[in-house]
Amino acid sequence: MIIYGTKSTKGKLIDANCQCPFCGQENSLAVLPYQKSFHIYWIPIIPTGKELFVVCKACGHDVPDHYIGGITPEIKKQAKTPLTTFIGLFIILALAAFVFYASTTSESSSKNDAVTILTNPKVGDVLEMKINNNQYTLCKVTSISNDSIYLQFSKNATDKKKYLKDLKKSFSNEVSSPDMIDGYTRPELFGLINKGVIIGGDSR
Secondary structure (H helix, E strand, C coil), X not given: CCCEEEEEEECCCEECCCCCCCCCCCCCEEEEEEEEEEEECCEEEEEEEEEEEEEECCCCCEECHHHHCCCCHHHHHHCCCCHHHHHXXXXXXXXXXXXXXXXXXXXXXXXXXXXXXXXXXXXXXXXXXXEHXXXXXXXXXXXXXXXXXXXXXXXXXXXXXXXXXXXXXXXXXXXXXXXHEEEECHHHHHHHHHCCCEEEEECC
16 A cells, blocks of 8 residues: 655744744744645655744744734745755656666667677577567577578567566477578678667577
């Protein structure tokens, strides 16, 4: 269950330097701001508003704001929104940045693996491919000539990249057939890496 809602956080007193009508203490009135914020599991995400109250620092009474001449724009400016009300937002942004960085690093590493394989290919090397409609499949090197690399394509595909690991297990048992083998030049294969078709690989 997700716990969420709003909460108020007490801010720093702002001196109004006026006399309290209840205890008579001079210069004892102050404005007490309460910052309202939306929270998830009590972690503030974003501020949603602010309430300002006049109180006496000496006797603790709540005092009508007309005793200080009302809540002026100058007082409102001093009632700044605490940075702590953005903690949740900062956490969300940091997590999003981390996920983006990790994803980008992983994709770059996978492409480097494919480049390494095609630079010095060996029979049995496996390449990961992203094909039409966001489907993923595999192909493996079956033979190499002076100017071409011949690839056997898997008969199976998956709609999730993470399932390629399982696909590799079944691919190793697939029987090769001529209609599933195509030849490519190295420039063609490097072009497929640049286009995001070949996205990774495992060297034998």
